[in-house]
Amino acid sequence: MKIIQIYGLNRHFDNGEERFHALRDIDLEVEKGECVILHGVSGSGKTTLLSIVAGLDQPSSGEVLVEGEAIAKLPDRHLSRFRGRHIGMIFQHYNLLEEFSVRDNVSVPLIPLGLKMDEVERRCDAAMQLANISHKARQSAGRLSGGEKQRAAIARALAADPEIVLCDEPTANLDRANARRFLEILGQLHDLGKTILIATHDPIFEELDFPVRVVEMEDGRIVR
Amino acid sequence: MGDSAFLHFFTTELFGQWRRQAGVVLLSTILIFLLASTLFVSSSLRHSLQSALKSESDFTVQRIRGDHLLPVPMEWVDEIAALHGVDRVAPRVWGRYYTEPRGHYFLIVGIDLLEDQSQRALQKLIQGIDLRRFLQGDRMLVGPGAARWMREHFYRGSFSFLNPGGQFIKVTLDSILPRQSSLVADDMIVVPIETARKILGLREDEATDITFNVPNDDEWANVQNKVLAMHYDLRAVSKRESRAAYSRLFDFKGGFFLVLFLIVLSAFALILYQRYSQVYSREKRAIGILRALGWSIRDVLRLKLYETLSVVIAAFLLGTTLAYGYVFGLGAPLLRNIFLGSAEASTVPPLVPVMDFSVLATIFLLYGVTFLAAVIFPVWRVSVSDPKEAML
Structure with missing residues (x-):
């Protein structure tokens, strides 16, 4: 079953009379449970593509279907709910709310879903356990190490139990040991049947011990 | 949105950033204290004078x-x-x-x-x-x-x-x-x-x-004219004229303070607006994160509305309580002399506590609406922008 379908996608930015093409004629299909690595140098369009799949950015032209939903056409409220339920995001800079505790950060995507407090608690506990950060639940995010922040961000991405997990340069700010721990968690997510899209230029992902599809990007195009 | 989870998050945010909130509450309290003190003094004096005039002859x-x-x-x-x-x-x-x-x-x-x-x-x-x-x-x-x-x-x-x-x-x-x-x-x-x-x-x-x-109100003008006609050097002043003269005096002084307050309030709103729209990049980033994680524009605005209302209510309660104590407990030193004139300074009368709820409602609306607008409008602008940009 195809969970992400992208056809004829273009994204350009206008700067005065100049036009910058971030994505050109992208066609991509991702099966449910598949792990796809978008590989390419900085500026190749990986992050822009992830942002469009997450509904954080709008395509200039083309069609993007996520779980059969044309997300670019959804109104804000529906798009926000859709993103909250179906897509987990792991950002390069973690993007945690620094003054909040790990538990409060993990609960952020659950709050708009209309869950009761005990259900929110239960899901937070499960996600923190999966990301191996339960022991830091009460600590404020600003006081965590880089690896711990990454795990808190993973727990947050998994809290709503999304089908799709999008990772933008997830190991860019991690040392080797923490990057390998991240790969282990990815393996767990894969075992849970999550669809994973990773934008990276880090060769460490070659060490993944489960099947992955590598999509090479260059100047906004898929080249392989 | 799950209300208990939302309220938990809201209170965590409110008290987690207490240093920032405390600064805003303090400034707001000072503003409300000044306005409420002025209005309390003005209402009390007006009330005392009207009571006095009520017992006067016609x-x-x-x-x-x-x-x-x-x-x-x-x-x-x-x-x-x-x-x-x-x-x-x-x-x-x-x-x-x-x-x-x-x-x-x-x-x-x-x-x-x-x-x-x-x-x-x-x-x-x-x-x-x-x-x-x-x-x-x-x-x-x-x-x-x-x-x-x-x-x-x-x-x-x-x-x-x-x-x-x-x-x-x-x-x-x-x-x-x-x-x-x-x-x-x-x-x-x-x-x-x-x-x-x-x-x-x-x-x-x-x-x-x-x-x-003159027990018959309709006869006031008639009797006043007859009395005035008795002697060329006679002046007859009615109670209504005295009351109007006092009202004009206090309206003038009260109005003067109100204008001053509006100027200060405008400056304060401008500072808030500046802070929320330009300076406070951390706030923008937080809104961007919430939006990226599934919060709609409405959810973000609701959170900020609750936060702002809490600040407004806290400042209002603190400011008016302090003003009440300052005016009716301490007798409004300095401010009282401005209203009554410094020549009376040594025998200024005690201010009788008068609580005019329409005055309180005016302060709350005047201040609350300005504050809300100054905060919510920039928050809305950030919320509707691309969440990715807000996080950068």
Whole structure:
């Protein structure tokens, strides 16, 4: 079953009379449970593509279907709910709310879903356990190490139990040991049947011990 | 949105950033304190004056030549009493008495046994006094402010007044008027009418002014015209005219403060707007994160609305409570002198607590709406922008 379908996608930015093409004629299909690595140098369009799949950015032209939903056409409220339920995001800079505790950060995507407090608690506990950060639940995010922040961000991405997990340069700010721990968690997510899209230029992902599809990007195009 | 989870998140955010919130609450409290103090003083004085005027007679007749007030001949009393529709005509002997040191004014009011006391407020004040005994000699009842002044200047059982003829009139202190006598009686000295005449330099057939009532409201203008036609140097002032004059005075001073407040409030709103729209990149980033994690624009606005309302309500409660204490507990030092004039500074009356809820509602709306607009509009602008951009 195809969970992400992208056809004829273009994204350009206008700067005065100049036009910058971030994505050109992208066609991509991702099966449910598949792990796809978008590989390419900085500026190749990986992050822009992830942002469009997450509904954080709008395509200039083309069609993007996520779980059969044309997300670019959804109104804000529906798009926000859709993103909250179906897509987990792991950002390069973690993007945690620094003054909040790990538990409060993990609960952020659950709050708009209309869950009761005990259900929110239960899901937070499960996600923190999966990301191996339960022991830091009460600590404020600003006081965590880089690896711990990454795990808190993973727990947050998994809290709503999304089908799709999008990772933008997830190991860019991690040392080797923490990057390998991240790969282990990815393996767990894969075992849970999550669809994973990773934008990276880090060769460490070659060490993944489960099947992955590598999509090479260059100047906004898929080249392989 | 799950309300309990949302409220938990909201309170965590509110108290997690208490340093920032405390700064805003403090500034807001100062603003509300200033406005509420001004309005409390103004309402209290207005209320006291209106109460005093309510107990006054309908008309006061004076004799005026050029710009000088002169004593009124007693025969005018009979002339006015002969008019149809006129009631309770009474001469009054009273006047301001100036004394050194530090330029101080007392209000001398003369009373007698037979007089139908024209001032109902005065009647209340002297309730319980044995008038027969009091009127037998040069004795005085003094208001709380006047008593305090005399004590501070070592006048213990008596005070010698210097009359316009250069003679000293020694008057013995009988008792002190109750503290509740407030605005009308704080610097008042009540003496027998003959003593008052001696102090103020009036003859036996003279009074300071004459008061009378006209029970039928429709006849006020008619009677006033008849009285005015009696003598070329007669002036008849109605209670309504006095009330309007006082209202204009307090509206002017209150309005002046309101304009000042609006200027300060505008500056404050501008600072808030600047902070939320430009300076506070951390706020923008947080909104971007919430949006990227599934919060809709409405969810973000709801969170910020709750946060802002909490700040507004906290500041409002703190500001008005402090203002209440400052005005009615401490007597509004400084501010009171601005309203009453510095010449009265040593005998300013106590401010009677008056709680005007429309005034409180005005403060809340004026301040709350401005504050909300200054915060919510920039938050909305960030919320509707690309969440990815807000996180950068």
